[in-house]
Amino acid sequence: xxxxxxxxxxxxxxxxxxxxxxIFRRLWLFAGLKTMVAEHNDFITREVAGVPVVIQxxxxxxxxxxxxxxxxxxxxxxxxxxxxxxxxxxxxxSYAVDGSASHIPLHDELYRFPxxxxxxxxxxxxxxxxxxxxxxxxxxxxPLPITDQFDQAFIDLMESSSSMYDTxxxxxxWHTRFNWxxxxxxxxxxxxxxxVHPQSITKNVVFVPLMDxxxxxxxxxxxDPSLDRTARREILxxxxxxxxxxxxKNVVRYDWQxxxxxxxxxxxxFNWLAYPNLHIASSDGGFSFTIEHHVPVAPDRTDxxxxxxxxxxxxxxxxxxxxxxxxxxxxxxVVGEDVQVMEEVQRGLHADAPTPRxxxxxxxxxxxxxxxVDLIDGDHEI
Ligand code: FES
Ligand SMILES: [Fe+2]
Numbered sequence: 001x002x003x004x005x006x007x008x009x010x011x012x013x014x015x016x017x018x019x020x021x022x023i024f025r026r027l028w029l030f031a032g033l034k035t036m037v038a039e040h041n042d043f044i045t046r047e048v049a050g051v052p053v054v055i056q057x058x059x060x061x062x063x064x065x066x067x068x069x070x071x072x073x074x075x076x077x078x079x080x081x082x083x084x085x086x087x088x089x090x091x092x093x094s095y096a097v098d099g100s101a102s103h104i105p106l107h108d109e110l111y112r113f114p115x116x117x118x119x120x121x122x123x124x125x126x127x128x129x130x131x132x133x134x135x136x137x138x139x140x141x142x143p144l145p146i147t148d149q150f151d152q153a154f155i156d157l158m159e160s161s162s163s164m165y166d167t168x169x170x171x172x173x174w175h176t177r178f179n180w181x182x183x184x185x186x187x188x189x190x191x192x193x194x195x196v197h198p199q200s201i202t203k204n205v206v207f208v209p210l211m212d213x214x215x216x217x218x219x220x221x222x223x224d225p226s227l228d229r230t231a232r233r234e235i236l237x238x239x240x241x242x243x244x245x246x247x248x249k250n251v252v253r254y255d256w257q258x259x260x261x262x263x264x265x266x267x268x269x270f271n272w273l274a275y276p277n278l279h280i281a282s283s284d285g286g287f288s289f290t291i292e293h294h295v296p297v298a299p300d301r302t303d304x305x306x307x308x309x310x311x312x313x314x315x316x317x318x319x320x321x322x323x324x325x326x327x328x329x330x331x332x333x334v335v336g337e338d339v340q341v342m343e344e345v346q347r348g349l350h351a352d353a354p355t356p357r358x359x360x361x362x363x364x365x366x367x368x369x370x371x372x373v374d375l376i377d378g379d380h381e382i
Contacts, residue, residue, distance in 0.1 A: 003356040003366075004373045007349050010179040016299045018376055023276055024049035026382045028129065028136040028146050030278040030293050031055060033307070035133055035167045036081055037062060044081045047295075051139060053126060056086050058097035064137045065099055066124040099123035131155055132162035144382065148233045150240045150274065157242045158272060161280070164263040165289060165309045170324040174304040174335065178342035180277060180296040181372075183304075186338055187271075187279055188364045190245070196341055200333045201283065205246040205269045209361040232380065235371050242272030242280075252284075259317040260310045262286045275368075283330075287311055288323075290331050300346055304335065 009015055032044040032055060043056040045067055054067035054077045065086075067076050074090040087094040096102035099122040104111060113121075127138040129146055136146065147155065186192060190209035193202045227235075246269035263286035270282040279292040291307040308327045313320065358366055374380060 001358055001366075003358050004369045005181075005356065007351055007353045009373075009376070010181065010346065010349050011299050011351070013299060015376060016296070019296070020049045022375055022382065024296070025051075025139045026144070027276060028127075028138045028143070028149050029276075030274065030291075031064070031128075031135045031137040032081075033133050033162075033165065033169065034062075034130050034135055035165065036169070037135075038167075039083065041083050041085050042081075043077050043084065043086070045075075045077045045079065048137060048139060053137060053139075054086070055128065055135060055137070058086075061097055062128060062130070062135070063097060063099070064126040064128040065095070066126070068123075069093060070101060070121050070123065095123055099125050132159035133165050134158055134162045144233070149236060151237045154240050154242055154272075154274075158274065158280075161242075161263050161270075161272070161282070161286075161289070164261065164286070164311045166260065166312045166320075167309075168313075168320055168324065169307050169309045170321075170328055171305065171307045172328070174306065174339065175297075176302050176304055176339050176343065177300055178302055178339070178346040179299055180294050180302045182342045182345055183294050183302060183338070184273070184275075184277070184279075184368075185365050186342060187273055188368070189362065191361060192341075193246075196337050197334055200330075200337060201269075204249050204252065205283070206249065207246040207269075210364060211361050227374075229381070232371070232375075232382065235367070236275065236382065239275035239368055239371075240273055243270065244268035245271040248285075254284075254287075254323075256310070256317065256319070256323045257284075257287045259314055259320075260287060261312045261314060263289075263311055288327055290327070292335070304339070306331070306335070 029048055031046055031048065031053065036042065036044055037055055037057045040057055040059050043054055045052065045054045047053070052067040052075055053064055055062060055064045056077070069076055069088040069090065071088065071091055071093055074088050076086055076088050076095065077084065078089065085094060092105045093101050094103040101118070101121050107113070127143045129136045190207050193207045244266055248267055248269070251267045263282065267285040270286065272280040277294040277296070279294070280289060282289050288308070288310045293305040295303040295305060297303055308324050308331070310320070310323060375382065
């Protein structure tokens with residue numbers, strides 16, 4: 001059957017803006033690791049759906065604020081991560097845990113704000129949730145419950161696996177030239193690895209495409225336009241899932257694995273997909289983890305922010321940095337193969353490009369597309 005997706009869904013600025021409004025400013029989005037903001041004054045900054053956000057530790061309390069000074073709009077924290085009080089570098093205003101401007105240097109000499117005006121000044125605060133070691137923010141002033149986005153079993157799985165991450169983390173950002181949705185359609189496509197990764201991951205991992213009759217049947221009828229919000233959220237919850245997705249031809253053990261703990265005891269390739277833009281994998285049965293956070297930048301540009309870490313160390317060992325480097329090199333190969341394909345798909349898209357065809361194994365993508373088109377082209381809310 002034909003896909004519901006049209007070329008404009010991957011090319012149009014107007015669609016990209018609507019996605020920001022209806023998806024990225026409504027849903028819980030990955031924002032970093034709790035262990036990166038473990039101490040007083042630790043912070044991380046990011047851009048979420050075009051909004052600068054800072055997550056800052058105030059004596060153990062984590063807060064997410066708009067990272068913009070209330071005086072002259074300077075970004076408060078300018079580094080990607082660090083340890084520094086929430087103080088503006090322009091005229092030195094400092095901010096407290098409630099977002100108030102707790103100290104304005106030379107206030108009485110130069111500014112002289114009336115008390116009521118000064119008391120009313122607050123940084124805009126965003127909802128923040130920790131799921132194990134994973135931090136999620138939500139820009140919506142009235143955010144949906146996180147359990148409306150992810151089912152409890154999936155939250156438990158993210159919580160237990162991420163709590164096993166070691167605190168030594170290597171990160172990088174890969175600037176790519178494709179629409180963020182192509183990456184997730186690819187991640188839900190269990191048939192691509194044998195063709196795209198014959199020289200890398202499928203040398204040792206066997207992926208089995210989903211041929212779930214029930215799943216397929218469920219997505220075939222047209223979406224009922226009268227679906228209410230509860231029903232739409234029920235569909236949304238099923239876009240995120242995790243677990244063993246591939247089996248190993250040979251179980252390979254490395255020396256370094258004796259120095260770390262392990263998440264679970266299953267020799268399998270694990271994959272977690274958290275809609276809309278977080279992908280976590282463990283390609284060695286729980287000894288190490290890769291987080292891929294796909295950040296939409298423009299209709300045809302996506303930043304892949306990637307984190308590598310092993311499971312928690314049992315004891316420090318001298319070559320842990322080398323282990324992370326080798327994990328990084330391994331996934332650079334695999335991710336590079338995917339990126340190359342996604343960029344070619346993007347290059348093939350133009351206003352009059354043929355509508356993609358989908359077979360029975362693509363039930364998951366059909367389900368997401370049906371919901372997406374309804375949301376973006378209709379006038380629904382999540
Ligand atoms: S812009 Fe921040 S203190 Fe002036
Ligand atoms: Fe792939």
